[in-house]
Ligand SMILES: Nc1nc2c(ncn2[C@@H]2O[C@H](COP(=O)(O)OP(=O)(O)O)[C@@H](O)[C@H]2O)c(=O)[nH]1
């Protein structure tokens with residue numbers, strides 16, 4: 001099974017991904033041209049690359065978000081999918097590409113949260129006001145929330161992290 005986690009910035013996608021990893025799923029680590037945030041190590045959150053390297057890497061899907069490129073390489077999928085369940089964090093376009101390529105093997109999890117919480121969490125994470133503004137604007141302009149309808153599971157993350165993990169446990173049992 002391929003779990004694709006999608007949803008607006010600050011919703012809790014990374015946390016859900018980490019939790020699924022703690023349950024033994026392998027992560028498809030994306031490539032991106034975005035600069036690392038403090039504490040993000042190359043090869044862990046992302047493979048941080050320049051545009052040239054990004055463009056010359058064969059990918060299953062790719063997308064542009066807030067001025068940076070993101071995508072999952074063919075090599076990540078080839079190396080990890082044969083070993084068991086995997087998880088990837090992508091935007092809505094990525095989720096759609098995975099569904100198109102891998103059909104019923106894919107489960108899309110949409111993580112959502114109130115704008116107030118999104119703002120607060122991005123602030124806490126240390127994002128600059130400009131970055132927060134761009135991400136909230138993107139959420140509005142791309143009608144990101146409308147994509148909830150496309151997801152297999154919707155996880156609203158407006159409560160504690162424990163509650164979030166409990167919701168994820170429930171959906172793993174439902175599969
Ligand atoms: N299509 C696609 N989108 C991705 C990929 N990796 C991350 N994204 C999306 O890129 C957007 C920005 O990610 P990031 O810069 O880490 O910011 P964050 O969402 O605020 O943590 C998010 O909507 C992610 O879901 C990928 O491999 N493919």
Ligand SMILES: Nc1ncnc2c1ncn2[C@@H]1O[C@H](COP(=O)(O)OP(=O)(O)O)[C@@H](O)[C@H]1O
Pocket residue numbers: 007008009010011012013014015016121122124125157158159160161164
């Ligand atoms: N339910 C929650 N309670 C408290 N903090 C949270 C909760 N969900 C997420 N966070 C925090 O908010 C920030 C953004 O979450 P993250 O998983 O990085 O979001 P995303 O990957 O969707 O942008 C992180 O610092 C995370 O620890």
